[in-house]
Amino acid sequence: MKIYGLVLAAGLSSRMGKLKATLPLDEGTVLSNCIRSLLDGGVADVFVVTGHKAEEVESEVHKLGMHTVYNPDYENGMFSSVIAGVKALPDDVSAFLVLPVDIPLVRSSTVRALTFEFKDSPADIIYPAFKNERGHPPLISAKLIPEILLHDGTGGLRKVLERHDSGARNKNMPDLGILHDLDTPEDYTTALKFSRNKRFPLPEECESLWELAETPQTTQEHCKAVAKAACTMAKALNSARREGPLLDMDIVQSAALMHDVAKIRRNHEAKGGTLLAGYGFTGISDIVASHRDTKIDPTSPLTEKEIVFLADKLFEGSTLVTIKERYGKRISKWANDPDALKAIHGRLERAENLLTRYENEAGIKTSELLTSPAHSPLNSATFMQENNIKAQL
Structure with a gap:
């Protein structure tokens, strides 16, 4: 059973004012934190979808020995990056996790819990949750890939996942990082504090x-x-x-x-x-x-x-x-x-x-x-x- 990770890093970072993926975070970068969480959590491999300032992002990805997938339609929104990433997944994929690069504080223990849960008891979707509030990254069965690729983009990936809510379940974890979006400079300041304290619970x-x-x-x-x-x-x-x-x-x-x-x-x-x-x-x-x-x-x-x-x-x-x-x-x-x-x-x-x-x-x-x-x-x-x-x- 192979579970892969998709990191969506093609966005414009307009509200941040700087390229999010390469911002320093926890002895690495925002992007390296995303990749490390997925790999330490047990995924077989990670594919990073690039777009805006692709060369800068790809340079960071290659340092980490991961794969890049260029999305030429990145200005059309995040779902276009989902499509690009899903198309790049190997044929042996059983499931995949989708992690936007602006969610860099997810603990590897959360990813590990999701992968173990899927291997033990597969589901259409397994969401990490904090006190029943769903966050990122959702783990999605490969069974949904054809439907994702045929979707017209309305409502994004969420719209497809909503249609399978009866086959989804939550995995509650003590991980506030699944809820933290890195959109603004203020969010980044909070993330810097949070990342320094990941070895103990808030x-x-x-x-x-x-x-x-x-x-x-x-x-x-x-x-x-x-x-x-x-x-x-x-x-x-x-x-x-x-x-x-x-x-x-x-x-x-x-x-x-x-x-x-x-x-x-x-x-x-x-x-x-x-x-x-x-x-x-x-x-x-x-x-x-x-x-x-x-x-x-x-x-x-x-x-x-x-x-x-x-x-x-x-x-x-x-x-x-x-x-x-x-x-x-x-x-x-x-x-x-x-x-x-x-x-x-x-x-x-x-x-x-x-x-x-x-x-x-x-x-x-x-x-x-x-x-x-x-x-x-x-x-x-x-x-x-x-x-x-x-x-x-």
Whole structure:
């Protein structure tokens, strides 16, 4: 079964004012990001449709070792590029993905999920979706090729796909990139920020991950409380730190929001780390996987991992507690098991030592820090809303 990728890069880029395909993005270009997402997602090959400033685009494509297809009718609109690209697909095509070059933030994990889904259970069309909102790139069965080639262009490719909606399905993914069009300079500025942060989920993507993992609502509220506390603690430590690296606030927030994402599963820490790594969120997967206990060399600087660990141990649900209170229930539960008690007391001692170390470096008690007006209790909806960037995308 062969699945190919089509990148449509023939447009005029009139609203951007510059050629979109060659704009720098994430250590490459907008075009190379599109190609890399498709290839890393499992497509057999990629064909790039060119038109406006074809030589510049083709030069970039050839650097990447991909194929170009020139569309002489590019001024007639995007569907003419779809036609050109579809005609160039090899005879062994089983399905293909259509990705406009101005959708460069799609994660390769999303493409991989689409290709796996089609191979496991073919459909006329499989759309990537974010909270059921469809985005790009749709994966289209080769069965639709004759109809696409015969279409007169009215309503574009969408019109053809709409006729097959009964044979289509959505694949929900925690990927805001499927919805982000790169049309204006403002869109490009947002894309630059987004691309730098692709190794961890944005707050809205965290919400999507909770849905996909069926994380209980009470656990979500705990994660939000921990995230707010972790951010406050990280900010205080950064302000006090004179040597050593500053903590990445985005990683702290993201890892804290996700630390219990797999709570309903046995060994939820490891399962959560594996889940996140599978979606490509490798920037926080190890933090989530190790938040049950902590072992850090006394000479090593505190990192985002230790902050998330400590913030988690300071909350029972959404209620601020002491570390002794947090471990107290487990000590009571395993009171008749000497081996279990020894292990729990060991984790308690390490947590208390780490807390002391944090407070010494930050120059403030966490009990004071987390009950100060600056950290005044904030309801969960407000916390997530303040950190929501979907409107920018």
